[in-house]
Amino acid sequence: MRAPAGRNLSTLAALVRSRLIRKPNTSVESFIAPSPEFEVGFGSELQHSLEHDLAGDFSLGDLVGEDEGTGQISALLCSKQDKGSGYEEVDQEEKRKSALEIPWIADLSHGNLSVKRKEVVRERKHKWIFKYSSNDRFNRLIKLCAHRLGATKTINVFSHLGRKTGVKEYNALIKVCIEKARATDDEYIAVNEMSKAFHLFKSMRDFGCPLEEQTYGPLLWYLIDMGLVQEFQLFSDVIKAENPRSASRLGYYEMLLWLRVDNEEMIRDICEFIIVDDRDSALRVSYLMALCESDKTMQLLDVVKNVDIIKLLSAECIVNIFRSLGRLQQQSVADDILLDLRTRDYDEDNISNFIVSYAVSIPNLAVEDIMAKVNNLHELLEVLLSSSSYEKLILHCCGLDQVGDALDIVEQMCDAGFNLSTDVLQFILQICEESFEYIWVHRIHSIICRYHLELNGEICRCLVHFCVRIKDFEGAYKIIGDIEEMNVKLTANMFNAIMAGYFREKNISAGLRVLKHMQGANVDPDSQTFSYLINNCETEEDIMKYCDEMKQSGIQPTKQVFMALVHSYAACGNLEKAKQVVLDPNIPVKILNEIKSVLVVNLVSHGQLSEALLVYEQIKKGGHKLxxxxxxxxxxxxxxxxxxxxxxxxxxxxxxxxxxxxxxxxxxxxxxxxxxxxxxxxxxxxxxxxxxxxxxxxxxxxxxxxxxxxxxxxxxxxxxxxxxxxxxxxxxxxxxxxxxxxxxxxxxxxxxxxxxxxxxxxEYEIAGFPYNVLSYLRMYQTLLAAGDGRSASFILKKIPRDDAEVCAVIMACAETYSALNSVGEKKEQGKRKGRKSKT
Missing domain, CATH: 1.25.40 (Serine Threonine Protein Phosphatase 5, Tetratricopeptide repeat)
Incomplete structure (x- = not known):
């Protein structure tokens, strides 16, 4: 990765060194402190943003302790959640009461739901204090705090919330510093961000957190990309001091640095160390793995030819050697190493894996050529393709979107007596879905049936879904029947895919019949099933019927169900009930905005623009976005x-x-x-x-x-x-x-x-575009329309007549504009005669 445009690397290096320079008898970390702009105060804007980011995931009021000194944090972070606000500026309690008096849904929300939610909050409070439902949400919160507060105060916020800052939090904060440094063209900002990262290293040590590769790796990558040699060595010394076990792994990053700055002397010295010195095999392996990622062909070949790779490297590391040989197209060297491994009775499955790793790494090699090379080398070495080699070839074909070739290899693999794993089969289906090649479903289904491949619920759902996407509903039902014969448990998702397909085709009766098929197969409908049914109801009576069935089944309403209710009430012409749906106090705050957005769409589609704008304004006042x-x-x-x-x-x-x-x-x-x-x-x-x-x-x-x-x-x-x-x-x-x-x-x-x-x-000439048939035709038409027949005839000579469609356009233009011109001439003659008669 190149340095950002406009950044002077030598200036940046000087600034870093001036900031991080060691003093006599002083530890490296003792002089590094956050800059003044490292800390910023709490502000109302931060409070507003944090409340919106955190609302719905947990109750911050429960998270903040009651100890002395936490009052400010509590006041800052406690979210005021409005769980049932309406779309007009009226008293909210009255609005809720009026909403509940309207029987838009028969007791859909269970009475014990609020009790359960309180129990969940208590459980959270007892078991954990600051837990996140997903990494994305956590990283977003970390970025928000780090940008607004600074790293140190972010850590303080976590401690006030009752959770000891751990490796995950530190890693996220260091990542923010590195992202800022990469994004800026200002050398001082980049230096400041590296200083913050170093300060976080120091804090990790003070809190007893281990300094592992997941923490220091991103920072070293940044220093490598910037080519900052002395700074890299400075940080490496600190890392080794804090984690002596990392010394051998740091060799990998060190070699990448010398390759990045193209220091031939250091590269040569390290290559000699790999070949000659056998004291630290782990460090030698790290150096060699970094060399494998480079384009230094001569150095790599020199090392490989003079080192006993079997003694030095594990099978996983030898794979990297063959990948490099394939990328560098060193076939003779690869052949020699493979023959040497074979004569030394090396494991045949591993040799097969090496062959495939080499072949798939060769640039711009077609699938058929890869297979030919793989088969030739296996025959030469008298080894058989292993199961992992087959799967590697399959995954390579999928990576090239060559699903047909991948399925050919699947059949070869099954004929050889191997079983395809569900993970690989699922990956093939994923590629089909991403490339919209649903047509492969029939061949995949055939392979599954012939070779009795193992299935899981997601594979079965994909097969049914693909048939639906190509509108083969009979095929979808047949797959469900075959799945049942294979003793695989049928799920609601399989039937839901068929139901959704029928509803997309506006075949409501066929969609409703799917529910009967589910009942016949003893498969209970789920919330997604009811959301499809409600969304396609044609009367309010049907809506109520499915809501009652959902309640009797013990199924809790989900976001999709509430959205379906809004849509179906609006489709039935009852916009008032559609508005009442968003007033249900049991709708979780974190999904309320999405449901309100669906209401906006339906209000707009039914000509209620002013009402939609009211909902939009309410969402904005709540600090959310549509x-x-x-x-x-x-x-x-x-x-x-x-x-x-x-x-x-x-x-x-x-x-x-x-x-x-x-x-x-x-x-x-x-x-x-x-x-x-x-x-x-x-x-x-x-x-x-x-x-x-x-x-x-x-x-x-x-x-x-x-x-x-x-x-x-x-x-x-x-x-x-x-x-x-x-x-x-x-x-x-x-x-x-x-x-x-x-x-x-x-x-x-x-x-x-x-x-x-x-x-x-x-402008065509100015832009450097040569005139073509279409531009000549357009200009010819313009000249005829303007009545410039002479220029039109000149342009006509430049238009080739070897295309029937071009000739047809020319004739149509001539007839159209000649007729218009004749009509214009007659009108003009009529006007002249009229003027003469008057005179």
Whole structure:
């Protein structure tokens, strides 16, 4: 990884050394202290952010102790959760009471639910104080605290909450420091972040936390990427002092550093140490593993040829040797080592694994060539492919999205008497799903049945789901029947996949029949089943029926169920009941915002824009954000009703999902085009440029889409399309694509605007795009539309006539515009005769 643009590495190194330089008779860590900006005070903005991030996962009031000194932390972090707020500014208790009086659902929420929640809180308080439901949420909280408070006060917050700061917390904080250092071009900020990381190392030692590779590895990687040699050595000394067992592992990072800065002398000395000195085998292995990751072909071959790799390396390390030989395309050396291993009676399964590791590492080698090389080497060495070798080949094919080749190898593996693991089979299905190649389901199903492969619930669900995706519902039912014959337990997920497919096809009756099939197979419906059923109800009576069945089954309502209720009540025309759903006091706070977002979508789709905006304002006042899909719906509705541009831009800025943001950005740009607001359109185009500046293909496609939508809608948008073209060139410093010019030239042809067409025509030359058949046809059409027959004839001579469709377009243009011209001439002659008769 390269240093960020604009950073002077020598300056950075000098600054680091000046900050970290050792003093006589002073320990390294004693002089490193956090800078003044390392600590910041608590603020209302932090309190607001923490409350929103933490609300719903646990009660912070229960987490904070009552000891003296914790009052400030408690006041800062205790979340005021509003579990049942309505969508209007009225008394919340009255709102809840009125909501409960409306029988929108028959006693759906169990009376003991709140009791259970209190029990859970008590259990949390007794068993653990600061536990997270997921690593993502934990890391987000760590980043928030570290950015706002600084590392030391973040640790203090954890201690006040009753949890001793451990390795996980320190690692997350160090990661934040490294991310900041990588992201900045300011040398002083980078130095400051490294100082913070070092201070965290010191704190870990003081608290008795071990300094393992998961902690120091990311920091050493950063120093290596920056090429900071003395700083690397400084940190390495500290790590060795704190953890002497890490000395051999640090050799791996040291070798990577010399490779990064291309220090040939040090690389040569280390290679000689690997070959000659046999005192520290662990250090020699670490050096060699780092060398395997480099492009130093001569040094690697010299070491490999002069070292007994069997005595020095384990089988896992020898695999890295063969991967390097494959990547460097050293076939003769690989062959020699394999023959040597075979003559020394090395384990045949391992040799097979080495062969495959070598073959799949060769760059740009087609699957069939890999298989040929693998088979040839196995025949040469008289060894058989092992089970792990087959699976490695299968995974390699999946990595190339070659599912067909992977299944060929699966069949070869099964014919050889090996059993395919469920993990590999599940990975094949995952690749099919990611690449939308559901059609492979029939062959996979056939292989499973023929070779009696072991299954699990997720594999079975995928098979059924794939059949549904290709609309083979009979095949899906057949798979369920085969699964049952294999004595695999049927689950609700399998039937849910079929039910969802029927409902997507709007085949409501077939979707409802799935429930009967579930009952016949003695499979109980789950919350997902009921969410599908409720979501597709056509009457309120059906909604109540399924809610009653769900209650009788003892199934607790989930987020999907509440969302389905909102949607189904709105679809039945009862928007009031749809609004009442979000007032259920038993909806967990952490999912309430998503349910309200569904309400916004349904209100907008039913023409209740003002009501939707009220819900949106309520969500904002609660410190939350609307879900991206709901924001997109609001933007689309507001653009159709000529809403205020400032409101549209505000909604767009609240979009957190990139795909939805791009979609919303398109809608607002088109809105600006319709209202001739060039400055805002250019601002949004600049945001698109800044977002995708590192991906020219995506950026070009986005700009093409904008021009296509603007100039294809109405002829009156031609001028703003031209203005945007000049803005792209002058203000954004970008070259317009051929597609942009094609769209504008088409708009000129539709408008019969010859002057602007000639300007666009010159832009092709300026941009370096040669004229092609399509550009000639568009210009020919424009000239005919403008009545310049002479120039049109000149352009016509440049258009090749070897394509029937091109000829058809030429004839259509000639007939259309000749007819229009003749009509125009007759009208003009009529006007002249009228004027003569009057005179």
């Amino acid at each position: 879900e991206p899909k709901a924001i997109t719906c609001l933007i689309e509705e507001l653009t159709q009703h000529n809403g205020e541009l400032d409101g549209l831009l505000l909604l767009l800025n609240e979009m957190s999902d990139l795909d939805y943001w791009v979609d919303g950005c398109f809608k607002v740009i088109l809105y600006c085009a319709r209202n001739n607001n060039l400055s805002s359109a250019i601002l949004l185009l600049k945001q698109l440029k800044d977002t995708f500046e590192n991906d020219e293909m995506v950026l070009e496609a986005l700009f093409d889409g904008v021009f296509s939508a603007i100039v294809a809608s109405e002829a009156t948008h031609l001028q703003i399309g031209l203005d945007l073209l000049w803005a792209i060139k002058d203000e954004l410093g970008l070259r317009p694509s051929r597609q942009c010019l094609d769209f504008l030239l088409s708009a000129c042809a539709n408008a019969g605007d010859l002057n602007n067409a000639r300007l666009i025509w010159r």
